[in-house]
Amino acid sequence: MKKFLDSLIFCLFIFSFAGSVSAGDYLVINADVTGDGQADVIKLTKGGTDFFVLVVTSGGKEIFKNDSLVPTKKMNNSGGLDVSHGLSVVDGNLVIQYYFCEPSTSVCYSRNVVGTYKDGSFLFSREEVVASAEKTITRDVFYQRPATPLSDLTYQKFLENDGDAKKLFSSAFGTCVQELGGDSLMKISDELEKESPAEWVRNTGCVTPALVFSLQGQGLLTMEAALRYVSSLAIK
Incomplete structure (x- = not known):
């Protein structure tokens, strides 16, 4: 392999x-x-x-x-x-x-x-x-x-x-990376950094925990924002 x-x-x-x-x-x-x-x-x-x-x-x-x-x-x-x-x-x-x-x-x-x-x-x-x-x-x-x-x-x-x-990509990381077009990772990261992210990025299927922690690992998202996203999933 x-x-x-x-x-x-x-x-x-x-x-x-x-x-x-x-x-x-x-x-x-x-x-x-x-x-x-x-x-x-x-x-x-x-x-x-x-x-x-x-x-x-x-x-x-x-x-x-x-x-x-x-x-x-x-x-x-x-x-x-x-x-x-x-x-x-x-x-x-x-x-x-x-x-x-x-x-x-x-x-x-x-x-x-x-x-x-x-x-x-x-x-x-x-x-x-x-x-x-x-x-x-x-x-x-x-x-x-x-x-x-x-x-x-x-x-x-x-x-x-x-x-x-x-x-393969959308099932692992959600649909928004493909839907948002160019510079989509930064668009998603910028939105997730907000205290109250917009509804579109919180919609089911837009992003996944795998994408969030991939962004955090690349330095595109803070750990605080990543944990806030995970916490929001528990509330739903």
Whole structure:
């Protein structure tokens, strides 16, 4: 688990270049992802304008291909969503790493697609997520049941299927960090410092004790204000 968390936080990239690399290859990784003890070849090659072609070759035979999952560059779409990405091999699994930041919500998400080789094909077995707003961080693993073929997963499908990631942050820290937009942590802290905080910050689900003590630990909220908030919960 520690190895997985480290790979999420630091986005570890494993670069092992093959002896013969064509001009069209963007990245080549030599690693065993099929579990047979032999190094397989994982390649990102230039395809169309928007996406790389991800190919896995084992024993000289192509066993996996997806041309709509890994964007060719860092993307910033019209909605302000900033996206960066990477590819690695962790514990014998393919890991496609995405990092999404939404300026309008102050929350960023590191979302890793884990592809596990089983019965002759790669499956999207789980999604590993770290959700953060500055130093306020939570993480979890979401297993895909049933696991789906990685060859069928597209970047657009993955982008749209963000419910688990977004619920992860709000369930841990409340909904107000996302709802208040930019500088939301300071807005919440400033309100909680008041002797009589406004009703919006006291509404059920806006903030949680975990968020309050995270703010206090970061020096954004005094202990007095944090304890006052906890006391107010006992009164409700």
